[in-house]
Amino acid sequence: MAQASIGIIGGSGLYKMDALKDVEEVQVQTPFGSPSDALILGTLDGTQVAFLARHGRNHTLLPSELPFRANIHAMKQLGVKYLISASAVGSLKEEAKPLDMVVPDQFIDRTKNRVSTFFGEGIVAHIAFAEPICQNLSKVLADAIASLNLPEVSLHRGGIYVCMEGPAFSTKAESNLYRSWGATIIGMTNLPEAKLAREAEIAYATLALVTDYDCWHPDHDSVTVEMVIGNLQRNAVNAQKVIQETVRQLSENPPPSDAHSALKYAILTQLDKAPAATKEKLKLLLQKYL
Numbered sequence: 216m217a218q219a220s221i222g223i224i225g226g227s228g229l230y231k232m233d234a235l236k237d238v239e240e241v242q243v244q245t246p247f248g249s250p251s252d253a254l255i256l257g258t259l260d261g262t263q264v265a266f267l268a269r270h271g272r273n274h275t276l277l278p279s280e281l282p283f284r285a286n287i288h289a290m291k292q293l294g295v296k297y298l299i300s301a302s303a304v305g306s307l308k309e310e311a312k313p314l315d316m317v318v319p320d321q322f323i324d325r326t327k328n329r330v331s332t333f334f335g336e337g338i339v340a341h342i343a344f345a346e347p348i349c350q351n352l353s354k355v356l357a358d359a360i361a362s363l364n365l366p367e368v369s370l371h372r373g374g375i376y377v378c379m380e381g382p383a384f385s386t387k388a389e390s391n392l393y394r395s396w397g398a399t400i401i402g403m404t405n406l407p408e409a410k411l412a413r414e415a416e417i418a419y420a421t422l423a424l425v426t427d428y429d430c431w432h433p434d435h436d437s438v439t440v441e442m443v444i445g446n447l448q449r450n451a452v453n454a455q456k457v458i459q460e461t462v463r464q465l466s467e468n469p470p471p472s473d474a475h476s477a478l479k480y481a482i483l484t485q486l487d488k489a490p491a492a493t494k495e496k497l498k499l500l501l502q503k504y505l
């Protein structure tokens with residue numbers, strides 16, 4: 216199978232990368248089922264990347280229905296070491312305006328119904344997640360945004376992404392609660408993905424594209440799908456430029472990442488005593504440690 220060390224997951228409104236060349240669709244099968252869609256392999260300025268539409272290319276999957284494990288496992292099978300997630304988010308702070316870009320560094324988990332580990336069935340692992348997003352990859356991403364000087368787009372380095380279950384948007388009481396916690400943005404997808412990427416020893420960073428002020432702002436209408444997709448489409452060209460520039464910088468100077476050895480001290484179970492079937496299922500993640 217063709218390989219790519221850089222992966223891109225496109226969220227709501229970002230279902231393809233227009234600048235990809237030499238495109239090849241790959242149907243990847245995993246021990247955790249099928250990914251959200253075929254992965255699209257192609258080159259960006261000569262660098263091989265793998266792209267996946269998180270909700271499927273026709274947006275047919277709810278956040279709670281996303282096959283997060285299959286998506287990350289598929290990226291791992293293709294050799295991905297750096298994963299950039301482009302996602303629509305609501306803003307919980309006045310200064311993060313629609314069309315702005317946030318590169319968050321923390322999460323708060325408000326999901327209820329997500330499987331966010333590859334482990335279990337006889338093999339126990341606890342990854343460190345105090346720093347849930349790779350800071351070195353985030354720096355490359357944020358520097359790429361800054362270097363483009365995009366008109367009318369402010370960059371916010373760092374911030375807390377609240378990951379809610381959905382699919383309904385928040386109540387005003389919830390939105391104000393998250394504001395009182397100091398959170399910056401809200402979405403429904405990035406936290407399980409970041410956990411699984413860490414377990415798969417893939418560096419993960421979020422390019423959060425602000426589409427709305429959720430429902431707390433007295434001077435702005437409450438979020439609707441129309442608002443999210445409308446603003447995302449207005450920003451899609453910028454988002455793709457950012458991804459292209461990030462890929463260019465990563466290919467020239469791939470940074471070290473603690474994520475690349477995340478399982479080193481995380482596995483509790485003595486692997487020589489672990490069930491053979493589970494070892495086989497997790498072979499791709501564990502092979503370094505067997």
Ligand SMILES: CSC[C@H]1O[C@H](OP(=O)(O)O)[C@H](O)[C@@H]1O
Pocket residue numbers: 225226227269270278301302303304381402403404405440443444
């Ligand atoms: C279409 S509005 C809500 C939807 O948009 C965000 O998706 P993604 O993170 O994949 O860009 C949000 O998380 C919800 O899934």
Ligand SMILES: Nc1ncnc2[nH]cnc12
Pocket residue numbers: 303304305306379384385401402403426427428429430438443
């Ligand atoms: N306000 C919001 N809440 C949750 N997910 C979102 N995605 C985009 N805007 C959002």
